[in-house]
Amino acid sequence: MTGTRRFALIYGILFLVIGIAGFIPGLVAPHTHPAVAVQSWMGLLLGLFAVNILHNLAHVLFGVWGLAASGSEGAARGYAKATAIIYAVLMVLGLIAAFNLNTLFGLVPLYGNDIWLHALLAAVAAYFGWRRPHEYTTRSAA
Template identity: 60%
Template sequence: MTPAAVRTFALILGIVFVVVGIAGFIPAFVVAPATDAGLALDHGHGRLFGLFPVNWLHNLVHLAFGVWGLVASRGFGGARGYARAVAVIYAVLAVMGLIPVLRTTFGLIPLYGHDIWLHFAIAAVAAVFGFMRVSNGTTARP
């Protein structure tokens, strides 16, 4: 793994988060939920692309992680710190989605359904880029 790969990961994940955050505010991409999820903040609540539960606060979190990734991608240290933080935070969010009392983040952000496996996947990939040994990309010559 090279520093450039870690920076590229932060850039790509940042772009994806920004796009997903914006998409969550576009009604055409959000399907209204069939049942009440018990959210205190239910404005904009629905399933993004018909799969992932979101609300306006969830969308803002995606945008924040996106902007953070874009800024972090400018340097190796920032990108690595971003990847490590995403790995830990998204693993915690995935586990919270498995616990009934925490699956709505105290009524603020939905973390259940397809969000659980997606958050675990994001955490796993981020862990690879954040915690794997990084080389300078050069090879030793005999």
């Protein structure tokens, strides 16, 4: 399995676990935010990351997508590139409170600790999406 396919598999598993964790009450501390219109399952995952039902479902979808993409090199590379771009945009939106962009127009909380987490997720995904695959050569015995 190539590094990019392994990346997609690991991200898929992580996103799926994080998405499911957002639905476990013991892992989500109570939290409300007046700018977030969708308050279902609203809280702080692990006491750090603002999530709601739409945020959790997005994580589950990214997880399923990652697992599916890990089946081929091309799909894994496309997943990595798309994840990098999407999470970079989400990170920037999280920084902009005007027009409720940091809550994606009141739908999904993107502020606080989510900002640096989205930046980290985007950076790792960009590495795997745009890196040049190493060509492995074998040394001939002398």
